[in-house]
Amino acid sequence: MPTMQAATYRRVGGPEVVQIERLPIPTPGAHEVLVRVHASTVSVADHRARSRDIPKGLRLLSSFALGVFRPRTPVLGMDAAGVVSAVGEKVTRFQPGDEIIAMLGGKFGGHAEYALIPEDGAITAKPASMTFDEAVTLVFGGITARGFLNQVTIKPGDTVLVNGASGAVGTAMVQLAKQLGADVTGVCSAANAELVTSLGADRVIDYTTVDFLAEGTTYDVVVDCVGNAGFDRAAASVKPGGALLLVICDLTGLLLASTRSRRSGKLVTANVGPYKAEDLGFLVELAESGQYRAVIDGTYELGDIVSAHRYVDTGRKRGNVVLRLPA
Ligand SMILES: NC(=O)c1ccc[n+]([C@@H]2O[C@H](COP(=O)([O-])OP(=O)(O)OC[C@H]3O[C@@H](n4cnc5c(N)ncnc54)[C@H](OP(=O)(O)O)[C@@H]3O)[C@@H](O)[C@H]2O)c1
Known part of the structure; x- marks a missing residue:
């Protein structure tokens, strides 16, 4: 054999x-x-x-x-x-x-x-x-970021914050949100600020010195790729009608996502959805055209x-x- x-x-x-x-x-x-x-x-x-x-x-x-x-x-x-x-x-x-x-x-x-x-x-x-x-x-990272972004509508100029912008999912999320025309804020350490900026982020926040949730800024979409910005902490940083995408969360966050969506009027999701060939095809097109x-x-x-x-x-x-x- x-x-x-x-x-x-x-x-x-x-x-x-x-x-x-x-x-x-x-x-x-x-x-x-x-x-x-x-x-x-x-x-x-x-x-x-x-x-x-x-x-x-x-x-x-x-x-x-x-x-x-x-x-x-x-x-x-x-x-x-x-x-x-x-x-x-x-x-x-x-x-x-x-x-x-x-x-x-x-x-x-x-x-x-x-x-x-x-x-x-x-x-x-x-x-x-x-x-x-x-x-x-x-x-x-690409299919995960795309799976979450498929669940929201991002218009040019909408504000997107990516917590954990320098990881596999975060680097994909920054690039895909930018490609949709969003104004992107990446949360990463100072050592990764240059990388995240080079991927298209308009602003970076160094999580070692600033707590983005305490700044009082609100965003159309907040994406948590770290696991420290769940609903309890981050919902106030999401604009009315906006979305909180929990790429990583615990069991409670997972179970309460749809209830919290209904009650808050903000989309809260912890589900990437099915992995689809067409999403990979989309990423390939972006890469071929130099946008990823x-x-x-x-x-x-x-x-x-x-x-x-x-x-x-x-x-x-x-x-x-x-x-x-x-x-
Ligand atoms: N739901 C799903 O389907 C799905 C799919 C894929 C991944 N995930 C989950 O999503 C999470 C992210 O995955 P990943 O592949 O992107 O991870 P990863 O590549 O291992 O992420 C590493 C990056 O996270 C940064 N980081 C660590 N602590 C941070 C903090 N407190 N604030 C901001 N950035 C921080 C690190 O930067 P520094 O060195 O500067 O700290 C590093 O660049 C994981 O927990 C993973 O399990 C979920």
């Missing part, structure tokens, strides 16, 4: 639980595409799954998805950029040789030389103008996967950490 290299975790723990193993190369089902992965990212989702660093109240719920006693899916990696190597007999949209990017989401699997992706999943053609390393950075750029903090080879996890665990990464699979 042909095998592939994969980074796996067989138990929950620190970066050192991740190891390189040989696993059988999967065979595509009738509606599946087998992709030879060239690049993935090590994201905060990998960190959360591996370490079970899960927001308050969501641990039990997430353990059903991630595995109660041991990891359900040993290969992490929510995204992939690569080349289709085989397709199932019913697949019509892709053929061997196609260069693609894909969001694997909660099924993970990107940290291996091959990954299976359903043909009707979030998979689209890779931008020709980008390398695999660059193209994969469109996926995790890859933000890569560092690139690691598969053999250095433990170091990549160790770095992501710091919570300090800027944009994306790329994992390169062997050529």
Whole structure:
């Protein structure tokens, strides 16, 4: 049986639980595409799954998805950029040789030389103008930011505040909000101010010296990518009829989102919505036309996967950490 290299975790723990193993190369089902992965990212989702660093109240719920006693899916990696190597007999949209990017989401699997992706999943053609390393950075943060922004209407001149503007989701959110014509404020540390400004932010607030919630400024849309600007603290900073997008929140925030929406007259959502190929296609178009750029903090080879996890665990990464699979 042909095998592939994969980074796996067989138990929950620190970066050192991740190891390189040989696993059988999967065979595509009738509606599946087998992709030879060239690049993935090590994201905060990998960190959360591996370490079970899960927001308050969501641990039990997430353990059903991630595995109660041991990891359900040993290969992490929510995204992939690569080349289709085989397709199932019913697949019509892709053929061997196609260069693609894909969001694997909660099924993970990107940290291996091959990954299976359903043909009707979030998979689209890779931008020709980008390398695999660059193209994969469109996926995790980009599809998340787009999923949340799909739920609001942003008109030119509307004000958007992005809390956590220098992470994978934040750097995507700043670029997408700017592309919609918004006036964007990014909340980040002074060290990341230049990066966030270069992505289009009109103003940056250094969270180490200023609490943006205490400033008294209100915004049409507030996006929390950090987890410290939930409804109780941030609703007053959202204009009447505006929106609070909770990219990360605890169980209470999740359960109360729709009630709080109804009562406040402000959209409060903690739901990214379904991952869609058309959203990836939109990001590809933006990248092709020079309106969206890859933000890569560092690139690691598969053999250095433990170091990549160790770095992501710091919570300090800027944009994306790329994992390169062997050529
Ligand atoms: N709902 C969903 O579907 C979904 C999808 C993806 C991610 N998420 C969640 O969204 C969150 C963000 O994800 P991500 O991938 O963007 O994370 P990330 O890339 O790991 O974010 C790291 C960045 O956060 C910044 N940061 C840390 N503390 C901060 C603070 N107090 N204020 C402002 N910035 C701060 C860091 O900058 P400094 O070094 O300057 O502090 C760093 O640049 C995570 O909690 C993740 O679990 C949710």
